[in-house]
Amino acid sequence: MAAAAMSPQLEWRGPIYILAGFAGMIALGLVLVQPLLIGGYLAPLTAYRGRRVHHWIGGALALAIVIHVAGLWITSPPDMIDALTFASPTPFSPFGVIAMWAIFAVALLAVLRGRLGLRLRTWRIVHIPLAVVIVVGSVVHAMLIEGTMETVTKAALCVLVLGATVKLMADLWMRRRRGTLRGESIARQ
Known part of the structure; x- marks a missing residue:
């Protein structure tokens, strides 16, 4: 964030565009926190508290994406229409749009999970693939953008996001x- 705040490219941008860009950067940082919480890698949190914080961070992530997209819409509606309709000539747009819809799908399902009667197993079957789409789409989107984010810190953040997600998936x-295996060995006895 500090490297992006010192970018010379910000000199020609208005405050809404800058807010939208930083909301996107915050969202990418929140994507990093999510697998760390669910994996229990943030030591002082219990598993229960980690899940509760994961839910709140998920809401903050969805809000950050709304701010990101709304700010970009205000500053350039034609570009956002092109992005949302997959007609944009920029290679980063489709990845961001796909990640955005996956985030919104997870957020909506999380809010409606109780009403829909989704059991934990069903929730995981839906949530995990969407989370992978969110991570991959967000990382590719960020890496393809040549903007205010400084290249090395952006790459480092993206590597951390991918690494945390791969670690969680492996665990x-x-x-x-x-x-x-334990269940099979018990069944055989």
């Missing part, structure tokens, strides 16, 4: 595998 897979 979840190992937990499931161990649980299955």
Whole structure:
């Protein structure tokens, strides 16, 4: 954020555009926090508190995306129409739009989960693939943008986002595998 705040490209931008850009950067930072919370990698939080904070951060992430898109819409409606209709000539747009819709889908399902009667297993079957789409789409979107984010810090943040997500996915897979193996060994006895 500090490197982006010192970018010379900000001199020609208005406050709404700058707010929109920083909302996108904050969103990418929040994407990093999500797998750390669910994986229990943030030491002082219990698993329950980690899940609760994960829910609140998810809401903040959706809000940051709304601010990002609304700010860009205000500053350039034709560009946003092109992006949202997948007609934009910029290579980063479709990745951002796909990640945005995946974030909104997860947020909507999280809000309606109780009303829909989604069990934890069903929730995970839906949420995990959408989370992967969010991570990959967000990282590719950010890396393809040549803007105010400084290249090295942007790449480092993206590597951290990918690394945290891969670590969580591997840990979840190992937990499931161990649980299955334990269940199979008990069934055989």
